[in-house]
Amino acid sequence: MSLYSRCYSTEEILDLIEYQIKYSVPLRNFxxxxxxxxCVVGLIGNAIVIFFNIFLMKKHKSKIWFLNLAITDFxxxxxxxxxxxxxxxGxxxxxxxxCKIFLFVICVNMYASIFILIALNLSRVLSVAKPMFHRTFISQxxxxxxxxxxxxxxxxxxxxxLVFSGEFKIGEDRYCSLFCAKDLDDAALKPTFNLTEPLNLEEKVYLDVYNKFHYFCNGCTAEKCCGDENTLVIWNNIIFSLQCFTIPLLVIGYFLPFCVIMxxxxxxxxxxxxSQTVNTHRLYKIVITIIIVYFVTWTPLxxxxxxxxxAVKNMNLVAMFKIMTFLPLLCNIAYTNCCLNPIMYVLVGRQTRAGLADFLSSISIRSN
Known part of the structure; x- marks a missing residue:
């Protein structure tokens, strides 16, 4: 089966509309x-870490890693x-x-955070396993x-x-994407198939789904929605951009840091x-927490x-739309790692808590 020969019936489109109504609105609100x-919790936590590393933590070697990691998350x-x-x-x-600036900054900060996380963990393991080497060569x-x-x-x-990302239009709505697609002509968006049953679904969702089907299929008729040869341009762009994003994210953004953290x-x-010099029971809790949090926040995305x-490689539009409905939630779950990092790596440290306590005490004494 060629890429553009797959067809979808009116019933399949209506089933997808019902699915979107059932899940899309509640998911958007959540x-x-x-x-x-x-955002609120993460900004406060990372702001505390940035303030602490700039003004209170003067000599600690790890302050550079903590500071840069907090800046990327912030x-x-x-x-x-x-x-x-x-x-x-929607x-x-x-x-x-x-759109271009947003995707560029997100990409830079995502990979900078990952590489700093790798460097931080390697520095920590060297400070324990090879303390002399770490003290001699890994200076601030x-x-x-x-x-x-x-x-x-x-x-x-x-x-x-910045080059390949862009905004494209489907109907009256515009979308921000890693690949720069062409706008779909509004005149082509008028439904051309006849519904056999009365439409009891929300009109906006109905038009939104149909417009997207028309965009990706580029050839809807009265009985079915198929792709023509022009569809290849759209789908090849999507496949190329997804491969350029997903494969590096999978290898560099997930497996590599996960293995280093483990x-x-x-x-x-x-x-x-x-060495038997530290409370190992408390340390094991921190270690297990770090591994579990990283795995739980990134694996769903x-x-x-x-x-x-x-789904895109198989041109399975139904599966593609369904997973895209949940992708914003999966991105938000991954985002929670940004607000958990300062808690795991800095705020659980006794030195950090003691420094913050002394700082707050000094402010209280001055105010009195």
Whole structure:
């Protein structure tokens, strides 16, 4: 079966409309609330970490990693309201230039956060397993140079996002996408098939689904919705952009940091148990929490992207629309990692809590 020969009947389209009505509106509202909670909690937590590392933590070697990680998470969370309101509205209302900047900044911060997370965990495991080497060679200046190189690399490797991403129009709504698609002519969006049963569904959802079917199929008739040869251009662009995004995200953004986090934290736990100088029971809780939180927050999005890529390659529009309905929720779950990072890596530390307590006490004494 060629890519553009798959057809969808009126009944299949109506079934999808019912599915969208059932799940899309409740999910939009839930995603909006979750985004706001994640944004508020994450901005406060990362702001505390940034303040602490700049003004209170003077000599700690890990301050460079914590500071840069908090900055990446803080910037990502600043953009989260744009994503939240776009999901709530069901389309992108901010224009093509904001779309390009939004996707570029998100891409830069996502990979910068991942690489800094890897460097942080490797630095931590070296400080325990090879303390002399870490004390001699991993100075604050070296750490700052590594972070600078991470930022430079992620900025330059994310530049294609500015070129290929863009905004496209389906009907009266505009959408922000990693691939720059062509607008669909409004005149072509008028339904051309006859419904055999009275339409009891919401008109907006009906038109939205039909318009998207017409966009991706590019050849709807009275009985079915099929793709023609022009559809290949759209689908090849989608497949190319998804592969360019999903494969690096899967390898670099998931498996590599997950393996590093697993290896480094297990090594730290083993080394500390051998030394018998730290409360290992408390350490094991922190180690297990770090691994579980990373796995729980990122795995749903990774699985969703894999399913979406498989659906697009098979030109399965029904499966594609269904997984796209839940993708904003999966992105929000991954976003929660930005507000959990400062809690796991810094705020659970005794030195950080003691420093914050002393700072608050000094403010209280001055005010009195």
């Amino acid at each position: 995603n909006f609330v979750l985004s706001l909670v994640t 910037v990502s969370l600043l953009l989260l309201p744009l994503h939240a309101f776009a999901v709530l509205k 389309h992108w209302p901010y224009g093509k230039h904001i 200046r070296v750490s700052q140079w590594i972070c600078t190189m991470i930022w430079i690399i992620t900025i330059f490797t994310s530049l294609p996002v 290896f480094s934290n297990i090594t730290i736990a083993v080394q500390v148990q051998k 990774i699985l969703g992207e894999i399913i979406l890529l498989a």
